[in-house]
Amino acid sequence: MTTAQLRTLVRSGDLVQVRYGAYATRRAAAAAENNPRYAHALQVAAVRACVGRDVVGSHDSAALIHGFELLIQPSAEVVTLTCPRPKPRRTRATAGICFHRAELPDQHVARAYGTRVTTPARTVIDLARMVPFMEAVVAADSALRAGATTREELARVCEACARWPRIASARHAVAFSSPLAESALESCARVRFDAFGLEAPQLQVTIRGPGFVYRVDFCWEKHKTIAEADGLAKYTSRDDMLAQFRRDRLLRDAGYKVVHFTWRELFDTPEMVIVRIRKAMADPTPY
Structure with missing residues (x-):
């Protein structure tokens, strides 16, 4: 050519x-x-x-x-x-x-x-x-x-x-x-947990209760503690937020403590995320 x-x-x-x-x-x-x-x-x-x-x-x-x-x-x-x-x-x-x-x-x-x-x-x-x-x-x-x-x-x-x-x-x-890590945020959270000496959680655990079946991001079963990684697109409407509130309430009614964290919290103030998880683990009652 x-x-x-x-x-x-x-x-x-x-x-x-x-x-x-x-x-x-x-x-x-x-x-x-x-x-x-x-x-x-x-x-x-x-x-x-x-x-x-x-x-x-x-x-x-x-x-x-x-x-x-x-x-x-x-x-x-x-x-x-x-x-x-x-x-x-x-x-x-x-x-x-x-x-x-x-x-x-x-x-x-x-x-x-x-x-x-x-x-x-x-x-x-x-x-x-x-x-x-x-x-x-x-x-x-x-x-x-x-x-x-x-x-x-x-x-x-x-x-x-x-x-x-x-x-x-x-x-x-x-x-x-x-x-089992379903997103980059969950992968980063696992690394942060390990760096701060937190016990390794179970990933993508299915929890069943009266009338519900939920899968959670992180679970420390012996402490009855759940942690959820909230990505930017997790709540796209008011209905999504209400569904999340209901989900958390049912998990707490089932005896679990629920801690949420975001990208910004995990990277800007990771020590505060760890403190909240440790506090939940130590608390005998759901909140």
């Missing part, structure tokens, strides 16, 4: 520039408009076309494509790659790319949305070796919750990467992770 032909196709909209030197068809670009995972996969595919097919999307890029819930949302404009060879030299085509150099066994690579990325298990371990513990747990919990990987697969990747830097941090995150 000549430069003139390329320009004609771009002007007509049949080709859409994804990155410097890389283009997608009109159909592919349209499919990516309402699909952030596919849109980022196009970015990864475009970069791989420019710098080499042996590189794969990894770390944040692989997490975005696999659909993991992350504590800190990465920029969709930055592509993260792992290279099994020395990193490519910096050129105009590699702007906005974060390179890592590491081994890429075949069993650690998968295809997603038409491009090559690290498997969900390898992606979790790569992230867990680099980010703070809380962020690592959020990623691991999300991957397990979605059924994208298993604790056994995560353990196998850790074993394969046993001599890699900070693998002990990854092992710690894997050991702590749970598919």
Whole structure:
């Protein structure tokens, strides 16, 4: 294709520039408009076309494509790659790319949305070796919750990467992770509870009483104490709030103490959340 032909196709909209030197068809670009995972996969595919097919999307890029819930949302404009060879030299085509150099066994690579990325298990371990513990747990919990990987697969990747830097941090995150944490807020709360020395709670416990069956976020059964993580979208109407008040009343009538906390409380004043939970545990009567 000549430069003139390329320009004609771009002007007509049949080709859409994804990155410097890389283009997608009109159909592919349209499919990516309402699909952030596919849109980022196009970015990864475009970069791989420019710098080499042996590189794969990894770390944040692989997490975005696999659909993991992350504590800190990465920029969709930055592509993260792992290279099994020395990193490519910096050129105009590699702007906005974060390179890592590491081994890429075949069993650690998968295809997603038409491009090559690290498997969900390898992606979790790569992230867990680099980010703070809380962020690592959020990623691991999300991957397990979605059924994208298993604790056994995560353990196998850790074993394969046993001599890699900070693998002990990854092992710690894997050991702590749970598919029962239903949101990033719940994952963060578990890490906060542990950091303050609180007993590990049971997750997603079903409590039955006269005329009701409820599932609660955290439960310390021997203390008859429940903690609920209130996300931003939990109460979207007055009816939701009234239903929550009724739920709490029925749980208290059943002999449980109920403590609610929000994102802001967990991160701005975590010690106050812990104090309220400890107070509930120590109180012999529901409130």
